[in-house]
Amino acid sequence: MAKKICMVVAYHPFLDARIFKKEAKSLQKKGYRVTMIVPKKNGHLFDIDGTPFKKQFRSKVFTHEGIKIVTYNAENSRRPLNKVLNDEQMWERQGFHNPLTQLAIQEDADIYHTHEYLSLFAGVGIKRLMKKKKGKDVKLIYDSHELTPDPLHPRNSEEKRKLLKQQLLVMLQDVDYVIAVSESIKAWYQSHMPGLPVEVIYNSPPLNKNQQPKSFHSDRLSVGYEGNIDDRKGSQNKIIHISEICAAKTDFQFKIIGGKQHGSSVVIPNHLRRTITLTGWVDYHTIPQHMQDVDIGWIDLSDVERSLNQDYSLPNKFFSYLNSGVPVVTNKCQEMERFIRQHKCGYVIDKTEPTPQDYADVFLYLHQHRNTLQEMSQNGRKAMEKIYSWEKMEKRLFNIYHWLSVN
Known part of the structure; x- marks a missing residue:
């Protein structure tokens, strides 16, 4: 039987180029059964430019281009997911009981693929609760589209960046594989957790097969x-x-x-x-x-x-x-x-x-x-x-x- 994959998404649009159009579609083509758990904002899924879909994709669960889509209200998950900053002992009691984690567990997948800092926290909950309640060992991927926390960005105070990093390193102990988007980000993870498998998958598009060599002869x-x-x-x-x-x-x-x-x-x-x-x-x-x-x-x-x-x-x-x-x-x-x-x-x-x-x-x-x-x-x-x-x-x-x- 083909392995079942569950993409766990905290804030990206469900038609995101990397998550849906490339990774999910490629895995589906390879024969994996793919489900995506994706957020609604104010009751609507949203397009890549933030436009809400008001006439399309209204059902809570539907299939789009062969991918099963399960939706949840982002507003209901925000507070429990933010419990990532609490002491680890509080995670199961206060953090993991959120719609994103619980819906993903219901999919009973073999591999869970997370895409953001908060969906990684949901993924840690999925992995721990699946083992505890079902006796099932699942694999967890963290697809690090960027470094969170950014070690330099002034958006967060130095104290909060330190806490975010500390909690990230705790969560990474549950991760089976990290995917990075550049060699520099890969090196960052390897320097902090040398034994953790990390691979770079660039944000590149499918090759344009119809591309003709460019000519730069125009005056414009x-x-x-x-x-x-x-x-x-x-x-x-x-x-x-x-x-x-x-x-x-x-x-x-x-x-x-x-x-x-x-x-x-x-x-x-x-x-x-x-x-x-x-x-x-x-x-x-x-x-x-x-x-x-x-x-x-x-x-x-x-x-x-x-x-x-x-x-x-x-x-x-x-x-x-x-x-x-x-x-x-x-x-x-x-x-x-x-x-x-x-x-x-x-x-x-x-x-x-x-x-x-x-x-x-x-x-x-x-x-x-x-x-x-x-x-x-x-x-x-x-x-x-x-x-x-x-x-x-x-x-x-x-x-x-x-x-x-x-x-």
Whole structure:
């Protein structure tokens, strides 16, 4: 009989690219029976941009693309899940009796795959209660999309970061495998728990099979940005200022694939309406089509000096650009810089906080050196083909599950 897998989700949208579209669908394709326990907010599931689904996905339990979806109200789980910060002796009595943990236990799965700090806490409860009440040993995966707590971020006080880390190390003793999203995050876990198995599965998309080699012969320069527009990444003000500088020098377009979260919108000044274009949020599988006319992909992470997560980041958009043969220009971040230097697939500005003028200068320079852009494009695409595409990451995922099944 095929092993049963349960994805345990505390706050990601259920159609999340990594969780649903890649990991869950890949495991289903491999023959595993996959269930996802996912949160509703205010009674609704929500899309990747935060938009609530009001006419779709209304049932508490349903099947979507062959994946069983079990929903719960996030509001009812928040308080007990936050008991993770209490003494461990209080966990079973006060923390584990939450809808996320209890619904996951009812699935009676063989492997539980968690995706956030709080869903890891739910997973610890699942593992302990399954053993105690059913005598069943289940496997627990922690898919660490980022480091929580971030050792540098000022959002939490030093005292709270210390407590969060202390509780994380306690929870990791119940974990059978950690999945990280970059080599730096993997190294962090290995330095704290050397005996814990850790594998890197990058946030890379399926290889775009229809990708044609890019030609950089046009007089127009097109810079693209994929993802959320907010204060930490994809600053709206920087996009406006970059566009003003570049448009004054050449035929220029700034293309935004994505935008603001639900309830907000990107405001484009009248004088840039023809310069800055918005696709809005698009279907995950159509992103390569929207990248066809993009020459350079932009990444700007604004909190690098105050966030180890950003310094260690290899975001989805990074691999989306390379998958479409789009060279990347970014600020100075340890993990992206290492990757770009290794594969010669982009340009790293030697500043953690470049100005719009800094970015514009690099864009215009590369526009004048199109042979360099061509080489970067080819190098990035080759790296995806040989090493980093989801098809390669999928094999790593299958190896983890096979190892857990036989050990």
